[in-house]
Amino acid sequence: MQNKNGIKRLVKNSCAGYLGTKHGIPNYCCLQDSPCVFFAQDDGLPRCIYFENGVLPIDEKLEREYKSERDTGTEFKTAQPRVNCQKCGAAFSAHSNRQKYCEKCRDKNANEKTKLRMRQMRKKQAWCYA
Numbered sequence: 001m002q003n004k005n006g007i008k009r010l011v012k013n014s015c016a017g018y019l020g021t022k023h024g025i026p027n028y029c030c031l032q033d034s035p036c037v038f039f040a041q042d043d044g045l046p047r048c049i050y051f052e053n054g055v056l057p058i059d060e061k062l063e064r065e066y067k068s069e070r071d072t073g074t075e076f077k078t079a080q081p082r083v084n085c086q087k088c089g090a091a092f093s094a095h096s097n098r099q100k101y102c103e104k105c106r107d108k109n110a111n112e113k114t115k116l117r118m119r120q121m122r123k124k125q126a127w128c129y130a
């Protein structure tokens with residue numbers, strides 16, 4: 001962690017769980033009932049959901065560093081490519097480059113496919129019972 005000191009400072013100043021030395025435990029966290037994970041001696045990247053959601057967003061710069069180092073993958077990846085829907089032309093962010101339709105049209109397509117399948121099934125059945 002490049003900026004572990006920044007994290008520690010933020011925890012000390014802003015984390016509701018951080019109580020300093022308590023019950024003889026230094027850097028006591030009342031949420032974990034143990035020392036705050038960010039004050040551990042090792043160099044790893046500990047996780048604390050409370051900190052990530054409730055404290056880290058206070059410091060945008062630190063949050064960016066933290067997320068990029070952790071490489072959280074999905075949520076904080078660079079912006080998804082903007083694509084225009086092939087059906088209605090609306091711009092939307094594609095999750096993959098195979099995605100051609102916006103969510104609305106995709107749902108519609110799926111519905112139409114289902115309808116078609118149902119119709120075919122009914123046709124077949126009618127033929128069977130004829």
Ligand SMILES: [Zn+2]
Pocket residue numbers: 085086087088089090101102103104105106
């Ligand atoms: Zn569309």
